[in-house]
Amino acid sequence: MVRRITLNHITKIEGHASLDLKIRNGKIEKCHLEAVEGSRYFEGMVKGRRFDEAPEITSRICGICSCAHTTCSVMAMENALGITPSTRTIMLRELVTIGERIRSHATHLYFLSLPDFYGYESALAMSKDHRDKLQVALRMMKAGNELIKLNAGRDLHPISLQIGKFLKEPTKEELGRIRDALVSIIDDTVKTAELFATLDYPDFERETEYFSLVNPHHYALLYGNLKSQSSEFEPKDYKAYLGEYHEEYATANFVVKEGKSIMVGALPRMNNNWHLLKGRAKEILDRHSIKFPSKNPFHNNYAQALELVYFTERAIELIDNLPETGEEVKVTPRAGHGIAAIEVPRGILWHEYELDENGNILYANIITPTAQNLRNMQDDIREFVPRLLDRKKDEIVLEIEKLIRAYDPCFSCSTHFLKVNWE
Amino acid sequence: MTAEKKTKKLRVGVYGITGCAGCMLSLIFNEDELLDIAELVDIRAFPFIKEKKDERSFDVVLLEGTVVQPEDLELVEKLRKKTKILVALGACSSTGGVPSLRNFIDPEKYRHLVYHKASGIQDMPPKPVDEYVKVDYYLPGCPPDKKEIIRFLQDAALGKIPKMYPHPVCVECRLRENRCLLEEGKMCLGPITRGGCEAVCPTNNLECWGCRGPVDDANLTELIALLHKKGFDTDRIKARLETFAGLKIAQIEVGHKKWLEESH
Incomplete structure (x- = not known):
């Protein structure tokens, strides 16, 4: 018996994607998850531009992770130019990154993911019966956006976060307001983690390489080595470990390690860093039955929820320890090569640039989290679907969509650099 | 039964073609107003956050993104036919945005990023929506102003179309x-x-x-x-x-x- 499952334009994800599945006698013959988003060729468009124009342009790769692209671009440029910003600047950047993590996870968990588990077609449809839950989400989204806005000038496409400095820094009074906003959502983050600790996740496990940044002191954000079960390396050496390839049917690149799928995102981060959790996040982890490392991709939701708790407290700690001033660094164009890898809501983001002696861009390469997860999502679907085949088709479809959404994929990001035609 | 007259809600669609979802998020990130707006108007389609859709006809469609491939153009033309008011949401849709920069650069700069097969669909030169169909209103900017989107929807719900800000x-x-x-x-x-x-x-x-x-x-x-x-x-x-x-x-x-x- 041959069954064909085609999901055109999967909803409740960032960007546009479709899935083409062919099943013969209970075996998957074809599993193509493809972005159906057009190509924008960002790496081509920044070529020839001055080094300080890249963050402004590459921010436009993605709305929800615009702070991520800006920060990563800025840090790769700093590496190319051989400059190190002040501790204050770095901490302000961490705050922006955390703000983005809060608004992104809150949006994903409540607006894209939870309706599946509660049996609603959308969060808006939930608002009659579960308005309180949406209000929790909206309060966290607002606090995250405020945190970004007061530091970087605007919540989407940050303005003042630049190479070597912030063009405008928050005042003491503004930092106080941010702190209050963060304190006000602690209960909401805890409620969220309690909720996502106890959802009825499908019982599915498939081990893969869980990649994240690690550093000895903190749950890594902007700095650290790349680590998985079988390797640890510095970001600058990534080409020796990770390979990119394309499939003829897909519009996005695939990233693999030794030909095998890898996973990035909240679950791999939690798998590699759970022992660094503290405060309320650690209490919640200790109290509930889901433990890390976990091989269940659906637990990415819970890992995101735990991150909401941890990073809200971490942001308060950063504000309380922020140096009053930071020395401004001089930015001078020169020839150079710089790579940065940072943790962003959906996983590790890479920006790499090569500059000529006037600081003009000769080469740019950007690898997004969803590109790294694409192959893994497909491999998961291949293993997950055969055990669903005795169910009704719409149930199978919902379960597949739940799996895809658990990754919080961003197809806007993943397709910016490559276009392959499909038949 | 209430004596209140049941007025017809504004039928709204929110769509994206090739873009970054940032404009749709600019609407969603009106955290204090979102749930009220969702009650004020009838959101009939919003694939980014909604599974169900009723695409028979709209009063207003907010459209994000740049036309860069035939699928984008197909959707633009379909929506134009179905809506009374087509609104270009954000820079990509209004003016082409950053993706339209490709019109001005040497294709050699990005040729290595293209893996076209000999046949099949092609990229189109990236263009804003009004290069193909009539656009009735613009909410420009990258990102568009969050409050401007809400004000537009509130006005449209009252049957008014606001004037665009005329000054530099x-x-x-x-x-x-x-x-x-x-x-x-x-x-x-x-x-x-x-x-x-x-x-x-x-x-x-x-x-x-x-x-x-x-x-x-x-x-x-x-x-x-x-x-x-x-x-x-x-x-x-x-x-x-x-x-x-x-x-x-x-x-x-x-x-x-x-x-x-x-x-x-």
């Missing part, structure tokens, strides 16, 4: 008592760019990049002369002008010639 960014910038970044030698496009953004970039000490597209009476000649005087060369000025709204700026006549074309 400089007007709001002066009102906010900012230092003039042009005078400080920055390549600020404020004088030719449509305001309504509260001059948010200059207020944060970043020069205006022109993301809201040119104002109707943009004096491009004067700005270019001024930027030359400040020491910027033609290539850099051109690249900057092309970044968010190059196709629209190329349509501005400068001394009977189109400056962007001339300088190619």
Whole structure:
């Protein structure tokens, strides 16, 4: 018996994607998850531009992770130019990154993911019966956006976060307001983690390489080595470990390690860093039955929820320890090569640039989290679907969509650099 | 039963073609107003956050993204037929946005990123929506102003279409008592760019990049002369002008010639 499952334009994800599945006698013959988003060729468009124009342009790769692209671009440029910003600047950047993590996870968990588990077609449809839950989400989204806005000038496409400095820094009074906003959502983050600790996740496990940044002191954000079960390396050496390839049917690149799928995102981060959790996040982890490392991709939701708790407290700690001033660094164009890898809501983001002696861009390469997860999502679907085949088709479809959404994929990001035609 | 007369709600669709979802998020990130807006209007389709859709007809469609492939154009044409009011949401849809920069760069710069097979569909030159169909209203900017989107929907629900902000960014910038970044030698496009953004970039000490597209009476000649005087060369000025709204700026006549074309 041959069954064909085609999901055109999967909803409740960032960007546009479709899935083409062919099943013969209970075996998957074809599993193509493809972005159906057009190509924008960002790496081509920044070529020839001055080094300080890249963050402004590459921010436009993605709305929800615009702070991520800006920060990563800025840090790769700093590496190319051989400059190190002040501790204050770095901490302000961490705050922006955390703000983005809060608004992104809150949006994903409540607006894209939870309706599946509660049996609603959308969060808006939930608002009659579960308005309180949406209000929790909206309060966290607002606090995250405020945190970004007061530091970087605007919540989407940050303005003042630049190479070597912030063009405008928050005042003491503004930092106080941010702190209050963060304190006000602690209960909401805890409620969220309690909720996502106890959802009825499908019982599915498939081990893969869980990649994240690690550093000895903190749950890594902007700095650290790349680590998985079988390797640890510095970001600058990534080409020796990770390979990119394309499939003829897909519009996005695939990233693999030794030909095998890898996973990035909240679950791999939690798998590699759970022992660094503290405060309320650690209490919640200790109290509930889901433990890390976990091989269940659906637990990415819970890992995101735990991150909401941890990073809200971490942001308060950063504000309380922020140096009053930071020395401004001089930015001078020169020839150079710089790579940065940072943790962003959906996983590790890479920006790499090569500059000529006037600081003009000769080469740019950007690898997004969803590109790294694409192959893994497909491999998961291949293993997950055969055990669903005795169910009704719409149930199978919902379960597949739940799996895809658990990754919080961003197809806007993943397709910016490559276009392959499909038949 | 209430005696209140049941009025028909505004039927709204929110769609994205090739883009970054940032404009749709700009709507969603009106955290205090979102749930009320969702009650004020009837959101019939919003694939980014909604599974179900009723696409029979709309009063208003908000559309994000740039037309870069035939699928995008297909959706644009379909939506145009189904809606009374088509709104270009954000820079990509209104002016082409950053993706439209590709129209001005040498294809050699991105050829290595293209893995086309010999047959099959092709990229199209990236263009804003109004290059293909009539657009009734614009919510420009990258990102569009969050509050402007809400105000538009509130007005539209009352049967009104607001007027677009007519003045350049400089007007709001002066009102906010900012230092003039042009005078400080920055390549600020404020004088030719449509305001309504509260001059948010200059207020944060970043020069205006022109993301809201040119104002109707943009004096491009004067700005270019001024930027030359400040020491910027033609290539850099051109690249900057092309970044968010190059196709629209190329349509501005400068001394009977189109400056962007001339300088190619």
